[in-house]
Amino acid sequence: MTTRLYSFAAGEQGDWTVTAQAAVIGEPLPAVRALSVLPGPVPTVDHRWVLRGITSNERYVERAEREVLVAKQQGLGRAPSTCAVLIPIRKSVAWWALTQDERRAVFETRSKHIEIGVRYLPAIARRLHHCRDLTPDEPFDFLTWFEFAPADAQAFDVLLAELRASEEWHYVDREVEIRLTRG
Numbered sequence: 001m002t003t004r005l006y007s008f009a010a011g012e013q014g015d016w017t018v019t020a021q022a023a024v025i026g027e028p029l030p031a032v033r034a035l036s037v038l039p040g041p042v043p044t045v046d047h048r049w050v051l052r053g054i055t056s057n058e059r060y061v062e063r064a065e066r067e068v069l070v071a072k073q074q075g076l077g078r079a080p081s082t083c084a085v086l087i088p089i090r091k092s093v094a095w096w097a098l099t100q101d102e103r104r105a106v107f108e109t110r111s112k113h114i115e116i117g118v119r120y121l122p123a124i125a126r127r128l129h130h131c132r133d134l135t136p137d138e139p140f141d142f143l144t145w146f147e148f149a150p151a152d153a154q155a156f157d158v159l160l161a162e163l164r165a166s167e168e169w170h171y172v173d174r175e176v177e178i179r180l181t182r183g
């Protein structure tokens with residue numbers, strides 16, 4: 001059976017080794033040595049912490065953008081992609097109080113999230129997970145996951161700097177960055 005639910009299970013051991021972990025905005029997460037990305041639910045007791053999120057339909061992408069994304073993007077799990085980054089993000093009450101058209105205006109018209117992002121395809125592979133509708137008290141709204149080859153690590157840093165300088169990030173009130181290598 002296929003699942004849209006993924007668990008990011010962190011602790012002493014896992015498929016990915018943590019090389020750096022830091023709070024970018026707000027509260028940190030407890031420090032861990034390794035992490036696995038597992039389809040479906042996993043018991044929290046077996047791990048230091050578990051974050052859960054579901055893949056979902058797109059909220060903001062327009063037809064022309066979808067065509068560019070589909071033409072350029074590649075999937076997770078490529079052999080040379082030995083680097084990964086997990087970035088859990090929570091957005092503020094002010095963000096969620098906006099209407100859909102107001103959010104799109106911030107996200108793309110003014111912040112150019114997709115326009116910036118597509119420049120980094122196919123080097124950076126990504127998967128977006130939503131947490132908000134799982135339970136009323138999930139610690140984050142989104143779990144963003146990225147994979148790339150070591151040669152593209154610098155480009156990923158430039159991408160992060162570009163997005164974090166945008167108006168969209170005024171609405172981010174918690175963000176943690178966890179850098180990983182496979183094995």
Ligand code: HEM
Pocket residue numbers: 057058059060061069087089091113114116117118120121124125126128142144159160163
């Ligand atoms: C690799 C380049 C990237 C591309 C092509 C890209 C593309 C996208 C697209 C198309 C969406 C909208 C999905 C929808 O319509 O619902 C989106 C949402 C999102 N992306 Fe990115 N992205 C990239 C990098 C990043 C990075 C580096 C971060 C984190 C630092 C990030 C964080 C997010 C978040 C949190 C959302 C959800 C926004 C919301 O629904 O409020 N993205 N991204």
